[in-house]
């Protein structure tokens with residue numbers, strides 16, 4: 001399950017419009033491997049501290065078009081996300097178990 005604060009953000013009209021326009025500008029092409037991109041990834045991971053900052057959450061400079069595989073790689077290779085958050089297989093922001 002996504003964290004409630006993230007769920008509200010990801011279902012907001014602002015985010016849906018922002019990521020749709022961004023993905024379109026990238027022709028839905030993964031910036032890593034060139035395959036079909038389905039996820040607009042935040043280079044600076046979203047946390048409860050920055051989720052209300054549009055310069056982080058809605059800034060194209062902070063977005064990256066990625067396929068699911070590369071998105072998973074970024075979040076798994078990056079270790080635990082800031083604030084103990086990470087993404088699950090469905091791309092939902094969840095709380096990392098302690099010590100992971």
Ligand SMILES: [Zn+2]
Nearest residue numbers: 030033067070
């Ligand atoms: Zn890719």
Ligand SMILES: [Zn+2]
Nearest residue numbers: 041042071075
């Ligand atoms: Zn991401």
